[in-house]
Amino acid sequence: xxxxxxxxxxxxxxxxxxxxxxxxxxxxxxxxxxxxxxxxxxxxxxxxxxxxxxxxxxxxxxxxxxxxxxxxxxxxxxxxxxxxxxxxxxxxxxxxxxxxxxxxxxxxxxxxxxxxxxxxxxxxxxxxxxxxxxxxxxxxxxxxxxxxxxxxxxxxxxxxxxxxxxxxxxxxxxxxxxxxxxxxxxxxxxxxxxxxxxxxxxxxxxxxxxxxxxxxxxxxxxxxxxxxxxxxxxxxxxxxxxxxxxxxxxxxxxxxxxxxxxxxxxxxxxxxxxxxxxxxxxxxxxxxx
Ligand code: MF3
Ligand code: CO
Numbered sequence: 201x202x203x204x205x206x207x208x209x210x211x212x213x214x215x216x217x218x219x220x221x222x223x224x225x226x227x228x229x230x231x232x233x234x235x236x237x238x239x240x241x242x243x244x245x246x247x248x249x250x251x252x253x254x255x256x257x258x259x260x261x262x263x264x265x266x267x268x269x270x271x272x273x274x275x276x277x278x279x280x281x282x283x284x285x286x287x288x289x290x291x292x293x294x295x296x297x298x299x300x301x302x303x304x305x306x307x308x309x310x311x312x313x314x315x316x317x318x319x320x321x322x323x324x325x326x327x328x329x330x331x332x333x334x335x336x337x338x339x340x341x342x343x344x345x346x347x348x349x350x351x352x353x354x355x356x357x358x359x360x361x362x363x364x365x366x367x368x369x370x371x372x373x374x375x376x377x378x379x380x381x382x383x384x385x386x387x388x389x390x391x392x393x394x395x396x397x398x399x400x401x402x403x404x405x406x407x408x409x410x411x412x413x414x415x416x417x418x419x420x421x422x423x424x425x426x427x428x429x430x431x432x433x434x435x436x437x438x439x440x441x442x443x444x445x446x447x448x449x450x451x452x453x454x455x456x457x458x459x460x461x462x463x464x465x466x467x468x469x470x471x472x473x474x475x476x477x478x479x480x481x482x483x484x485x486x487x488x489x
Pocket of ligand 2 (some may be wrong): 335409440474
């Protein structure tokens with residue numbers, strides 16, 4: 201059944217459709233007719249949802265700030281897990297990873313050649329020269345947020361420091377392409393081009409994702425796609441950009457024993473940052489980083 205122009209808008213704003221998302225839907229349909237992948241209504245957030253997700257993201261940022269203040273050489277990744285778990289709960293949130301598809305801890309901690317989904321352990325001690333990704337995800341009042349940062353422990357080699365810095369810069373390059381009525385492929389190509397120009401490779405099998413109402417929503421956000429391809433970006437979409445960038449080859453494998461942790465095939469280091477963005481009327485807003 202088609203929504204009448206005087207009916208209440210599907211977004212839940214309470215406004216009439218014609219005064220709310222009618223023109224927006226027309227514009228999306230034009231792209232669809234041209235053969236582009238377009239977002240479904242279910243992943244477009246309204247004002248109230250955006251406000252709620254923004255509050256969740258504030259906690260996510262505060263938890264990462266707390267990790268940044270406390271992370272140090274000699275600490276185990278289980279201690280990071282405890283920092284994240286206690287800070288998240290103190291702020292009224294729930295750590296989203298805990299129990300997610302059976303994940304056993306409240307945060308992912310991935311060291312050196314671990315690409316992502318490292319499981320905190322009392323046996324893994326942060327040592328001088330390590331680079332570690334801490335990936336924090338929060339549920340607050342039922343709304344999800346997700347972002348991650350890299351931390352350098354003690355004296356890190358120039359080579360690894362550069363990987364960490366340029367991985368962040370690759371996201372900045374991608375963000376230049378993030379705007380309404382552009383395509384996710386514009387961003388993906390920018391990230392990949394930037395990484396390649398610095399002699400690195402980008403992991404293809406894993407990527408970012410829509411987020412907010414659920415932990416992982418449509419679309420899958422690849423960092424190796426081509427300009428003009430992939431989903432159309434429209435105001436109200438919220439997704440992560442989280443490239444995993446390898447110093448060596450792009451190939452990866454999964455730890456068969458725990459079923460989670462991803463490693464580089466060649467054993468060389470990998471870095472990842474994760475930013476959570478909202479597409480606005482005229483660009484984007486970073487919700488969590
Ligand atoms: N935080 C990860 C992401 O960026 C998801 C990890 S799933 C978990 O999407 F179960 F390991 F937490
Ligand atoms: Co994510």
